[in-house]
Amino acid sequence: MSSDMNADEKPGMAIMISGTGSNMEAIISAAKRGSLSVRPVLVVSDNPDARGLKKAKSMGVKTLAVPYERGIPREETESAIIGAIKAERAEWIVLAGFMKLLTPRFVQAFRNRIVNIHPALLPAFPGAHAIRDAIEAKADITGVTVHMVDELMDHGTIIAREEVAILPGDTEETLAARIHAVEHRLYPRTLQQLFHEDF
């Protein structure tokens, strides 16, 4: 907890997304219900057309779109994100389907304060197509991992994992639906434990 925060004040949280934002929605809903004790202060997207941005606005959370332009160094683009997160005094950064790799400078700016969710049992199937990759590998079991973010892709200390069976005849869509259901339950619960050190 930072020194300028009251002991009884809920920590601030920024969420970073690239697309639908269904995990973001589950997290903001949990915060509104009170089962996740945190203030969602900002939703950031690298994709100005992300569906999740509209959803965040409709849920009353401030949004920011910061497109990564070709030819512009990532650090420069990230500076706008870092500035906005600091201005909102977010203590935590929650990646929820944010599909850009953060630079070491970003990770160092918020060391041990960035969390990610991934639709596989890491270290298996990192990357942007984990659900498809698990089906193509003919795995029997995949799942969901929540982890702290370090400089590598889908990498860092694992906080929670839950298995999801791959059923005969599963398509990417049917498996994704079951994985998302697990994510929407597991992510808010794990964040509550992490933010309030209740492990």
Ligand code: GAR
């Ligand atoms: C989620 O399944 C999340 O685990 C995955 O993107 C999806 C975003 O869905 N993240 C990764 O693959 C990270 N490598 P959402 O926008 O509906 O929350």
